[in-house]
Amino acid sequence: MSGKTEIGYTLSAREIYRRGKKVKEPKVGDIICFKRGKNPRSGHVGIIVRVTDSTIETVEGNTGKFPSYVKKIKYNRKNIKNLLGFVRV
Numbered sequence: 001m002s003g004k005t006e007i008g009y010t011l012s013a014r015e016i017y018r019r020g021k022k023v024k025e026p027k028v029g030d031i032i033c034f035k036r037g038k039n040p041r042s043g044h045v046g047i048i049v050r051v052t053d054s055t056i057e058t059v060e061g062n063t064g065k066f067p068s069y070v071k072k073i074k075y076n077r078k079n080i081k082n083l084l085g086f087v088r089v
Contacts, residue, residue: 007089013043020087026051032058032075033084043084046073056080 007019017033026032026048036042046058056077061070
């Protein structure tokens with residue numbers, strides 16, 4: 001598999017985080033994982049599309065009020081609310 005991690009099928013962001021290869025320095029193509037509330041299955045993910053020294057840009061679905069959209073989001077690396085971490089697949 002040459003350094004890649006297979007996550008398999010799951011709808012849980014926290015399960016993706018648990019199964020994935022955790023990385024401290026994300027790269028384009030990695031997954032950013034968030035928690036939502038106290039439910040151990042509740043969360044959200046995005047795909048990282050750009051990384052700089054100060055920001056991380058992602059593409060995420062199910063964002064905003066209903067009907068939700070797929071959109072690009074830019075985060076300040078020093079303050080990402082509800083961040084679980086980054087995984088590489």
